[in-house]
Amino acid sequence: xxxxxxxxxxxxxxxxxxxxxxxxxxxxxxxxxxxxxxxxxxxxxxxxxxxxxxxxxxxxxxxxxxxxxxxxxxxxxxxxxxxxxxxxxxxxxxxxxxxxxxxxxxxxxxxxxxxxxxxxxxxxxxxxxxxxxxxxxxxxxxxxxxxxxxxxxxxxxxxxxxxxx
Numbered sequence: 001x002x003x004x005x006x007x008x009x010x011x012x013x014x015x016x017x018x019x020x021x022x023x024x025x026x027x028x029x030x031x032x033x034x035x036x037x038x039x040x041x042x043x044x045x046x047x048x049x050x051x052x053x054x055x056x057x058x059x060x061x062x063x064x065x066x067x068x069x070x071x072x073x074x075x076x077x078x079x080x081x082x083x084x085x086x087x088x089x090x091x092x093x094x095x096x097x098x099x100x101x102x103x104x105x106x107x108x109x110x111x112x113x114x115x116x117x118x119x120x121x122x123x124x125x126x127x128x129x130x131x132x133x134x135x136x137x138x139x140x141x142x143x144x145x146x147x148x149x150x151x152x153x154x155x156x157x158x159x160x161x162x163x164x165x
Contacts, residue, residue, distance in 0.1 A: 006058025012051035020044035096127050112161015113151070118143040 023040040100120045108116045118139050125135035150156040 004058040004061060005054040006062070009051040009054030009056075009058060012047050012054060016044040016047035016051060019047070093127060096124065100124060109159050110161070111159075112163065113158035114143055114147060115161055115163065116159075117146060 020041050023037040023044070026035060026037040026040075028035040100123065104116055104120060111119075121139035121142055122135055125138050126132070130138070147158065151158045
Protein backbone atom coordinates (compact mmCIF):
# COMPACT_ATOMS: atom_id res chain seq x y z
CA UNK A 1 0.00 0.00 0.00
CA UNK A 2 1.41 3.36 -1.01
CA UNK A 3 -0.13 6.72 -0.24
CA UNK A 4 0.44 9.83 -2.28
CA UNK A 5 2.52 12.46 -0.47
CA UNK A 6 -0.48 14.79 -0.32
CA UNK A 7 -2.37 12.35 1.92
CA UNK A 8 0.46 12.32 4.47
CA UNK A 9 0.85 16.08 4.12
CA UNK A 10 -2.79 16.73 4.98
CA UNK A 11 -2.60 14.30 7.91
CA UNK A 12 0.56 16.03 9.15
CA UNK A 13 -1.02 19.48 8.92
CA UNK A 14 -4.16 18.40 10.80
CA UNK A 15 -2.06 16.64 13.46
CA UNK A 16 0.20 19.70 13.88
CA UNK A 17 -2.76 22.07 14.25
CA UNK A 18 -4.33 19.79 16.88
CA UNK A 19 -0.98 19.54 18.68
CA UNK A 20 -0.52 23.32 18.71
CA UNK A 21 -4.05 23.87 20.00
CA UNK A 22 -3.52 21.32 22.76
CA UNK A 23 -0.11 22.62 23.85
CA UNK A 24 -1.46 26.15 24.21
CA UNK A 25 -3.32 24.78 27.27
CA UNK A 26 -0.05 24.02 29.08
CA UNK A 27 0.53 26.20 32.15
CA UNK A 28 2.98 29.09 31.96
CA UNK A 29 6.08 28.98 34.11
CA UNK A 30 6.16 31.67 36.77
CA UNK A 31 8.69 34.40 36.01
CA UNK A 32 9.73 32.89 32.67
CA UNK A 33 9.36 34.35 29.20
CA UNK A 34 9.13 30.84 27.76
CA UNK A 35 6.59 28.27 28.85
CA UNK A 36 6.15 24.54 28.55
CA UNK A 37 4.21 24.96 25.31
CA UNK A 38 6.83 26.87 23.32
CA UNK A 39 8.93 23.92 22.18
CA UNK A 40 5.93 21.79 21.11
CA UNK A 41 4.51 24.79 19.23
CA UNK A 42 7.79 25.16 17.34
CA UNK A 43 7.65 21.48 16.46
CA UNK A 44 4.04 21.94 15.31
CA UNK A 45 5.02 24.84 13.06
CA UNK A 46 7.78 22.70 11.56
CA UNK A 47 5.29 19.87 10.98
CA UNK A 48 2.92 22.28 9.22
CA UNK A 49 5.73 23.44 6.92
CA UNK A 50 6.69 19.82 6.17
CA UNK A 51 3.03 18.96 5.58
CA UNK A 52 2.65 21.82 3.10
CA UNK A 53 5.76 20.64 1.25
CA UNK A 54 4.32 17.12 1.08
CA UNK A 55 0.99 18.42 -0.26
CA UNK A 56 2.80 20.38 -2.98
CA UNK A 57 4.91 17.32 -3.84
CA UNK A 58 1.83 15.10 -4.00
CA UNK A 59 0.01 17.61 -6.17
CA UNK A 60 2.97 17.75 -8.55
CA UNK A 61 2.99 13.92 -8.75
CA UNK A 62 -0.69 13.87 -9.70
CA UNK A 63 -0.51 16.68 -12.28
CA UNK A 64 2.87 15.86 -13.83
CA UNK A 65 1.72 12.72 -15.60
CA UNK A 66 -0.11 12.78 -18.89
CA UNK A 67 -3.36 10.79 -19.34
CA UNK A 68 -1.42 8.05 -21.18
CA UNK A 69 1.13 7.78 -18.36
CA UNK A 70 -1.72 7.78 -15.84
CA UNK A 71 -3.33 4.81 -17.57
CA UNK A 72 -0.05 2.88 -17.48
CA UNK A 73 1.32 3.90 -14.08
CA UNK A 74 -0.43 3.69 -10.75
CA UNK A 75 1.81 6.35 -9.16
CA UNK A 76 -0.54 9.37 -9.42
CA UNK A 77 -3.28 7.71 -7.35
CA UNK A 78 -3.82 8.86 -3.80
CA UNK A 79 -3.61 5.23 -2.66
CA UNK A 80 -1.93 2.34 -4.45
CA UNK A 81 -2.61 -1.05 -2.88
CA UNK A 82 -0.54 -3.25 -5.16
CA UNK A 83 3.20 -3.09 -5.31
CA UNK A 84 4.70 -3.53 -1.89
CA UNK A 85 2.83 -6.76 -1.17
CA UNK A 86 4.59 -8.48 -4.07
CA UNK A 87 7.96 -7.67 -2.51
CA UNK A 88 8.58 -9.93 0.50
CA UNK A 89 11.42 -7.66 1.68
CA UNK A 90 9.02 -4.72 1.99
CA UNK A 91 6.53 -6.75 3.98
CA UNK A 92 9.27 -8.00 6.31
CA UNK A 93 10.61 -4.43 6.75
CA UNK A 94 7.12 -3.27 7.70
CA UNK A 95 6.82 -5.92 10.41
CA UNK A 96 10.40 -5.33 11.63
CA UNK A 97 9.53 -1.69 12.31
CA UNK A 98 6.34 -2.66 14.18
CA UNK A 99 8.23 -5.28 16.22
CA UNK A 100 10.96 -2.71 16.96
CA UNK A 101 8.41 -0.30 18.39
CA UNK A 102 6.86 -3.04 20.52
CA UNK A 103 10.33 -4.17 21.65
CA UNK A 104 11.10 -0.63 22.81
CA UNK A 105 7.81 -0.32 24.69
CA UNK A 106 8.16 -3.63 26.52
CA UNK A 107 11.92 -3.80 27.17
CA UNK A 108 13.19 -0.23 27.62
CA UNK A 109 12.58 -0.27 31.39
CA UNK A 110 14.40 -3.57 31.86
CA UNK A 111 17.30 -2.97 29.46
CA UNK A 112 17.58 0.81 29.60
CA UNK A 113 17.46 3.36 26.84
CA UNK A 114 21.00 2.93 25.55
CA UNK A 115 20.90 -0.84 25.10
CA UNK A 116 17.36 -0.83 23.69
CA UNK A 117 17.91 2.04 21.26
CA UNK A 118 21.27 0.65 20.10
CA UNK A 119 19.79 -2.82 19.53
CA UNK A 120 16.83 -1.51 17.55
CA UNK A 121 18.95 0.83 15.43
CA UNK A 122 21.49 -1.89 14.71
CA UNK A 123 18.78 -4.30 13.55
CA UNK A 124 17.09 -1.65 11.41
CA UNK A 125 20.35 -0.51 9.81
CA UNK A 126 21.31 -4.11 9.04
CA UNK A 127 17.82 -4.82 7.70
CA UNK A 128 18.18 -1.87 5.31
CA UNK A 129 21.24 -3.60 3.82
CA UNK A 130 23.97 -1.46 5.32
CA UNK A 131 27.32 -3.02 6.10
CA UNK A 132 27.95 -4.50 9.54
CA UNK A 133 30.64 -1.97 10.48
CA UNK A 134 28.68 1.00 9.12
CA UNK A 135 25.53 -0.19 10.90
CA UNK A 136 27.37 -0.62 14.19
CA UNK A 137 28.97 2.83 13.97
CA UNK A 138 25.74 4.54 12.90
CA UNK A 139 23.70 2.84 15.65
CA UNK A 140 26.32 3.77 18.25
CA UNK A 141 26.48 7.37 17.03
CA UNK A 142 22.70 7.85 16.87
CA UNK A 143 22.21 6.29 20.30
CA UNK A 144 24.86 8.61 21.75
CA UNK A 145 23.37 11.67 20.09
CA UNK A 146 19.87 10.75 21.30
CA UNK A 147 21.11 10.15 24.84
CA UNK A 148 23.00 13.45 24.82
CA UNK A 149 20.13 15.45 23.33
CA UNK A 150 17.28 14.04 25.40
CA UNK A 151 18.99 12.77 28.54
CA UNK A 152 21.55 15.53 29.10
CA UNK A 153 20.44 18.71 27.34
CA UNK A 154 16.63 18.39 27.54
CA UNK A 155 16.73 16.53 30.88
CA UNK A 156 14.27 13.86 29.76
CA UNK A 157 14.45 11.01 32.28
CA UNK A 158 15.55 8.03 30.17
CA UNK A 159 15.53 4.52 31.70
CA UNK A 160 18.97 3.64 33.07
CA UNK A 161 19.01 -0.14 32.72
CA UNK A 162 21.23 -2.77 34.34
CA UNK A 163 24.56 -1.38 33.11
CA UNK A 164 23.96 2.10 34.55
CA UNK A 165 24.08 4.07 31.28
